[in-house]
Amino acid sequence: MTVRVADAASAAKxxxxxxxxxxxxxxxxxxxxxxxxxxxxxxxxxxxxxxWQQLRESASKIKEHTLQYLDRYLEEFESACIRAxxxxxxxxxxxxxxxxIVGLMQNAIEKNGWTREVIKVKTMTSDEIGLNxxxxxxxxxxxxxxxxxxxIQLGEDKxxxxxxxxxxxxxxxxxxxxxxxxGLPELGEKPQDLTDAARNYLRDKFEKxxxxxxxxxxxxxxxxxxxxxxxxxxxxxxxxxPEMLITVAGIEKVIPRQQDxxxxxxxxxxxxxxxxxxxxxxxxxxxxxxxGPREFHIVLLDNGRSSILADKESRQTLHCIRCGACLNAxxxxxxxxxxxxxxxxxxxxxxxLTPQLQSMKHSQSLPFASSLCGACYxxxxxxxxxxxxxxxxxxxxxxxxxxxxSRGVSIEAVAMKAAAFIYAHPRLYTLGQKFxxxxxxxxxxKGWIHWLPGMLGGWTAVRDVKQLPDEPFREWWAKxxxxxxxxxxxxxxxx
Amino acid sequence: MxxxxxxxxxxxxxxxxxxxxxxxxxxxxxxxxxFPADQTxxxxxxxxxxxxxxxxxxxxxxxxxxxxxxIICAPSSSCVAxxxxxxxxxxxxxxxxxxxxxxxxxxxxxxxxxxxxxxxLGVEDVGAxxxxxxxxxxSCHLLRGLKAADLQLRLLRNVRAIELVxxxxxxxxxxxxxxxxxxxxxxxxxxxxxxxxxxxxxRAEICTAGDNSCxxxxxxxxxxxxTGVRTVHLAEILASTEAGEP
Numbered sequence: 001m002t003v004r005v006a007d008a009a010s011a012a013k014x015x016x017x018x019x020x021x022x023x024x025x026x027x028x029x030x031x032x033x034x035x036x037x038x039x040x041x042x043x044x045x046x047x048x049x050x051x052w053q054q055l056r057e058s059a060s061k062i063k064e065h066t067l068q069y070l071d072r073y074l075e076e077f078e079s080a081c082i083r084a085x086x087x088x089x090x091x092x093x094x095x096x097x098x099x100x101i102v103g104l105m106q107n108a109i110e111k112n113g114w115t116r117e118v119i120k121v122k123t124m125t126s127d128e129i130g131l132n133x134x135x136x137x138x139x140x141x142x143x144x145x146x147x148x149x150x151x152i153q154l155g156e157d158k159x160x161x162x163x164x165x166x167x168x169x170x171x172x173x174x175x176x177x178x179x180x181x182x183g184l185p186e187l188g189e190k191p192q193d194l195t196d197a198a199r200n201y202l203r204d205k206f207e208k209x210x211x212x213x214x215x216x217x218x219x220x221x222x223x224x225x226x227x228x229x230x231x232x233x234x235x236x237x238x239x240x241x242p243e244m245l246i247t248v249a250g251i252e253k254v255i256p257r258q259q260d261x262x263x264x265x266x267x268x269x270x271x272x273x274x275x276x277x278x279x280x281x282x283x284x285x286x287x288x289x290x291x292g293p294r295e296f297h298i299v300l301l302d303n304g305r306s307s308i309l310a311d312k313e314s315r316q317t318l319h320c321i322r323c324g325a326c327l328n329a330x331x332x333x334x335x336x337x338x339x340x341x342x343x344x345x346x347x348x349x350x351x352x353l354t355p356q357l358q359s360m361k362h363s364q365s366l367p368f369a370s371s372l373c374g375a376c377y378x379x380x381x382x383x384x385x386x387x388x389x390x391x392x393x394x395x396x397x398x399x400x401x402x403x404x405x406s407r408g409v410s411i412e413a414v415a416m417k418a419a420a421f422i423y424a425h426p427r428l429y430t431l432g433q434k435f436x437x438x439x440x441x442x443x444x445x446k447g448w449i450h451w452l453p454g455m456l457g458g459w460t461a462v463r464d465v466k467q468l469p470d471e472p473f474r475e476w477w478a479k480x481x482x483x484x485x486x487x488x489x490x491x492x493x494x495x
Numbered sequence: 496m497x498x499x500x501x502x503x504x505x506x507x508x509x510x511x512x513x514x515x516x517x518x519x520x521x522x523x524x525x526x527x528x529x530f531p532a533d534q535t536x537x538x539x540x541x542x543x544x545x546x547x548x549x550x551x552x553x554x555x556x557x558x559x560x561x562x563x564x565x566i567i568c569a570p571s572s573s574c575v576a577x578x579x580x581x582x583x584x585x586x587x588x589x590x591x592x593x594x595x596x597x598x599x600x601x602x603x604x605x606x607x608x609x610x611x612x613x614x615x616l617g618v619e620d621v622g623a624x625x626x627x628x629x630x631x632x633x634s635c636h637l638l639r640g641l642k643a644a645d646l647q648l649r650l651l652r653n654v655r656a657i658e659l660v661x662x663x664x665x666x667x668x669x670x671x672x673x674x675x676x677x678x679x680x681x682x683x684x685x686x687x688x689x690x691x692x693x694x695x696x697x698r699a700e701i702c703t704a705g706d707n708s709c710x711x712x713x714x715x716x717x718x719x720x721x722t723g724v725r726t727v728h729l730a731e732i733l734a735s736t737e738a739g740e741p
Contacts, residue, residue: 022681022684028685331668335686368674369679370675372635373635373639374635391542391547394545398544416546419541433507433508448718459715462716463687463715465711466714466718469510473514474502477530
């Protein structure tokens, strides 16, 4: 199995990508503004939901339970879906999924003489497997119909957020992309002008394209139904108008019962966009004569998920409902935007999901791209303890580095082992304090250090460090204790 | 009450005044403080950087050094959070029954300084006097890990003569994050810039918090720019009286 998250394997490390992005004033401005707006809206609608914590607890328990019996629920979904007239395909990895999807489309196009195009609902999973590349290679043109995804596609850009993928672009930039790509030099900049342009552009596609493609928010085991939620209605068009509908979904998307939607349909819109309810909630089961697509296929994707399932410590990663609340709350993400993560899954959830989907072979800098502040865990609607998983993955990264002889011994590993040895020996530790006090003298200027060597140089690039005090606490304490012991004796002598 | 001080390695080495202040406050309240001299580090740096196997012997040391303690007080919420959130899991991963038992006995005895004062000793007014304009930053581990930021604010509000100014985005990380600031210096600096801006907007003379790690980071930036604003650990404010500051 070749597990693959789009181009993550070839992406540069997080600190390198972040370096350029923190200095991009436009991106900083756009990302900060967008995340602030969503965060405030979220806080407002979460505050009015009095049973929010119970909802989180329920969602977490439903996910935990489903993952424990995932095989059973997937098979239940498969048979129910087939009974309802759907066709179910299993894909072990990204290549497998792309092969199945492209094959289905090509057959249908040849058989029916359809145009070689597909209209797509917003789906992160299709970005994960790099579906658009595979489609283009087969001569099939994908059209993104989600407004933000369309901006990304037309601008030949990459998504920077899992819910609002174009949040790094502002309205002026969107106008410029539309004007250029749609041939509308006179296009205005008002939101109405931009949505009108998008509407005209998309209507034509909705009318003539015969194949629709979507992801899934939920797969319902009991009914074989699929649920997609969205805000624009363009998704609804793709899900209902075409002759043929193909859906790709990660195997963790299944929930046991239709009733479980009650929990998730309250948590997701509030967490994702700060809405009480999604404007469009589409739920379909198989195919129905004279209503909607005549042919429905679902591709159930593993692509590394079952290996995450096998790891007890990080299994909770698969609880994720892709709301993006952790991205908006993250002080790291809000300084860099999503492109720093080198993966379509950005932010805290991306930092734990991408390296695991890549079998810990790539994206090794991502578990370290967090200050462990815990803001992600606090907002997560399914209570994924992201800081805990980050720490678990850091352990795996280090373990992997130490086991790989080819990389040699890192300075960090030597420093950590030396520190552990010193901490294990209090006398050495005390000696170390004394040594550091003497050694620092070459660096101290008027009580402060303005420059440190090597890895520590990143610190002193923008920060000073106070010089070490003359007396550590333990020496002060020892002197005080000695003085206490002497005091009564002196008194008795003096008396 | 006999209280054993876990000073933490960086407070011991870099911020002895914080430890002296903790001793001063606790003794002023009539308690006896002891300091097990063999203590070093709780293992946080190792654990958080991925060197979890190296942290394990330090966990064992902590339980041995503080075996006879009744109550343990640490003026650092990130160290207390590590002990509370990770020690039991780490011990279990070792499969060593005696270590698991020792950790189970050790962990409930550990209190962050303000938790000890407010929750264990029931004191919110420690009789402090501090005539300065001060703003308060809630460190992440205190706020979201221990959920004790409110305790520190209550202690500060009871300090006489203090002018406490609210900090905008008080709950947002300052960008330190331990080795995060070394591994991701650019993002850490960008986070620090926003925190400094918030601190400067308060026009406070002093920024305080319950963690010297955050304060070292914030002060490092404030000093580099010669802002004339300094940082002071909460314990040092609580130790101050009309007779003077520590």
